[in-house]
Amino acid sequence: MANGDLITGEFKRTLDDRFRLSLPGEVAGLVSDEQGGTIVVKEQYGCLSLWAADQWQERIDSGVDLIRQKIQAGRMQERWSEVQRLGRLLSTRQTTVKLANRSRLLIPEGFRGFLGVSPNQEVMIVGAVICLEIWNPTAWLETLKQDMPQFNPLFKELTS
Amino acid sequence: MANGDLITGEFKRTLDDRFRLSLPGEVAGLVSDEQGGTIVVKEQYGCLSLWAADQWQERIDSGVDLIRQKIQAGRMQERWSEVQRLGRLLSTRQTTVKLANRSRLLIPEGFRGFLGVSPNQEVMIVGAVICLEIWNPTAWLETLKQDMPQFNPLFKELTS
DNA sequence: CTTGATAGTGGGATTTATACCCATTAGAAT
């Protein structure tokens, strides 16, 4: 993702019968790195978010890196069970995928139920500035209804 | 297990009629050492964990070291029976196995009941960073429900 | 309005992984 590119836009897509959907060209490039790697994350029920590896790095991966270093430095010896517990959660929360041919994404097996969709169903694709989100339409409407009134105050707060 | 490789990922597998399951290729190599040794450990009811034998040894050694230090510091005098109990558990709750062809693991006899599964049943395979875990699906869901809210605090704590 | 380019979609073909099955071997018990 080129630095400074904000991911925005709202799109409607339909999953095909194999749980694939094609991302809009304008944003597809923004959520995969040079190797074509895209991180898929379970956010809240009904929503998955897609990240380019480098952006992801800043948010989580650097933390994971830190943990890795600590493990190697032997600084986790009294906290194995916590490391294990966190690792477990990391494993369900995120996975790495590669977009296929025409920026087509196959929703990974364990993530389908979380998104709450069946084949041939519609989903919303929403830019969230730093990542791209895939929404179950129902959950999307629900979120909109809840969040929309906060747009103005939020905008003020973030621009002040 | 190559140093620095964290074990992550979530997979669904089915036991065959002889209590065997094939581990995903991506993680199978991470839980056996050069001699092909894998340690199976009873973790909590409904869950077994798999470790590369050499890594496990390191982990135990460092733990034993810690206990030795505490003993020498005179901090265990009131806790001999606990230490003894720990030692006992250390030996009963684990066993060494070798993965067969195609990364196939036979769940050892004494460990099946603990996992709470019957042949032809599904299990979840979950990376826990330092080990790989095999979960009874029900126990896995239960754990997730309980632990997921702690993800953020736990992450903060371990990266601080 | 026509034409051409491009993004999105559907689906056939191929590949791959794994689960299901059966055969053989090993080991224990009688």
Add this chain to the structure above:
DNA sequence: ATTCTAATGGGTATAAATCCCACTATCAAG
């Protein structure tokens, strides 16, 4: 020794993922 049971070792069918090509709709340019 014999029989039974559990472990082990593959062969094969199957389903999912992946690759790839073709069709279509949309939009832009002429």
